[in-house]
Amino acid sequence: MNSSAAATHPDARKWDENWTAVSSGEGGGQGDVKIVVRKDGSEPGERFLKILRHQNDLSRRQRMYREVASYLTLQHPAIPKLIETNAENFGDQSYKLYLVTEVVKxxxxxxxxxxxxxxxxxxxxxxxxxxxxxxxxxxxxxxxxxxxxxxxxxxxxxxxxxxxxxxxxxxxxxxxxxxxxxxxxxxxxxxxxxxxxxxxxxxxxxxxxxxxxxxxxxxxxxxxxxxxxxxxxxxxxxxxxxxxxxxxxxxxxxxxxxxxxxxxxxxxxxxxxxxxxxxxxxxxxxxxxxxxGAIDTPMTRKALLEDVRVLQGSASSKAKQQLLSSLERALQEISAVMSSLEAQRIAPMLRPTQTAYEVRIEERRAKTALCFLMSASSSIDPSIQFRVDAIGTELVISSTYAGALSELHRTPLDSPTFGPAFQEAIEQVFIQQIRDELLSEQR
The missing domain is CATH 1.10.510.10 (Transferase(Phosphotransferase) domain 1)
Known part of the structure; x- marks a missing residue:
């Protein structure tokens, strides 16, 4: 237990009946604080004392009692141990409420x-x-x-x-x-x-x-x-x-x-x-x-933030149009990287394929699913799931492939940019998918 009932609920009406102040500290909104030692020397060492600042305020007196109840309930090495208090008597204003805990250095x-x-x-x-x-x-x-x-x-x-x-x-x-x-x-x-x-x-x-x-x-x-x-x-x-x-x-x-x-x-x-x-x-x-650094471990939470709802109420038509433009542009830039890889004929026997495309303005997100396929008869879905989320003032672009979630790019929502770093990040995901597709055909 944090403290015995006798130590926790003494008859002392004021803290200085049992304690002597060694120094004063910086208090908070609820109380003044001091470092104290026990007067009778029955226990060694310094303790932390908090004295209720507004003793005539019943609400604050009840709060101190609630604080004491929490200390009594919680028994954890990273929560100070309660030594003594008279807060049990919060309803009697002749008691000047205080509590004493261990000192945390x-x-x-x-x-x-x-x-x-x-x-x-x-x-x-x-x-x-x-x-x-x-x-x-x-x-x-x-x-x-x-x-x-x-x-x-x-x-x-x-x-x-x-x-x-x-x-x-x-x-x-x-x-x-x-x-x-x-x-x-x-x-x-x-x-x-x-x-x-x-x-x-x-x-x-x-x-x-x-x-x-x-x-x-x-x-x-x-x-x-x-x-x-x-x-x-x-x-x-x-x-x-x-x-x-x-x-x-x-x-x-x-x-x-x-x-x-x-x-x-x-x-x-x-x-x-x-x-x-x-x-x-x-x-x-x-x-x-x-x-x-568990990079390849998919997040167990709703990894792609399905429940993001930044817009409160209905946005103006202009704001919606700006959001739509930014989301669609991000998807277009992803597709442009795919087209660039096709033009380079990195794997001419593979054909680019899109299996999903969706823009949801009210949910501030968009997604597409893209991949390079050898044939249409693949037994598994090799698609890369690309996601664009408007979060706060940013567009956040991520991908999920083979169970792994990767964040690829962040850019301002109102003026997005998609430079070489973005293109390289998207290319790397496609290259991994192309490699896996080629290896699957060899098997």
Missing amino acids: GLTLDKYVESNGPLPLLDAIGFAIALLGIVEHCHQSEVVHRDIKPANIILRELNPGDPVLVDFGLSFNDDEVARDATDLYEEVGNRFLRLPELAPSSPIKRDLRSDVTFCSGVLLYALTGEVPAVLADGHGRLPHQVEIVSERLLSIGDIWRVSQLKRVFDTAFQNALTSRWQSAGELISELQRIET
Whole structure:
């Protein structure tokens, strides 16, 4: 257990009946903090003390009790151990509420990044996997944190691989139903990344998927040092598509892993909860795939983002026409590469074949299926499935061939370009398919 009932629910009406302050720290919106030691010396070492800032506010008193309930429910080495609290008495204002936990030595992620810069790529991925593991434990215990941000994550002993999640002041524990669950018209106060489901009037303020989205935002921050703030800015750009963030991701240099992470963020920052990562475990699996460099492993999730819905409401005719033009042009450019290979007579005995062509404006996507065939009697489908998605302010072109998903090109949606790098990427997929077709005929 995190603590015994006697230690957790003392009769102390004020923290200084049992504790002596050693130093003061930087508090948050809910409380003031100090480093303390026990007065009677019955246990050695320093402890972390949080004192409720607005003691006359019943709602805040109930929140501290809810925070304590979360600490009691959660038993994880990366969540601070609760030592003592009087929050059980939140209904009696003669008690000045406080809680005491173990001290976690290290820096919060924001302080660490301010001092040391963004984390190296593999360190950031490992950090995010560890953080999501903590969140998964919370969710399995039916606790939603709702305030995951760099200031609430301590890197123990300055180790990015050992994050500790703190400050459960906004958490909701289904085992301890709060008597003041956040009011329907009150916004949950995470300003690191504002989510529509946590806005005033939203009826879904306790969805587990919000925590997963916060973790995605924290990963982007760890990689770039930039705060995501909103899911889409005034220009429709998702957080990883903003110019300075995109440049910093590009500067990392590991082209394949960064490309795969961009696809993670494409999903993470969708407006609709149903279009985002659906669980911490799902995102952990994808990040582990990227971490290990499993290039040929198809994504177990809806790999081609079937549920992307960036357009909210009906777009104007001009916007739809621009979108249609960009999607169709991308498909035309793919076909042009195929025609170029045919003209070069690389494999004159093969004939170019198209088995699918589709443009869906409302879903902001298009697809085609192309291949080079020796004959029409092939027993398997050798087609390459090309997909074009309009995500935020970008066109994202990908292919699926022989079970492997590959991202081939990203370009601005309103002014797409298809240069030599695009042509080479498309050619490589076709060349692999041509080679496989020729080998199958030899057998």
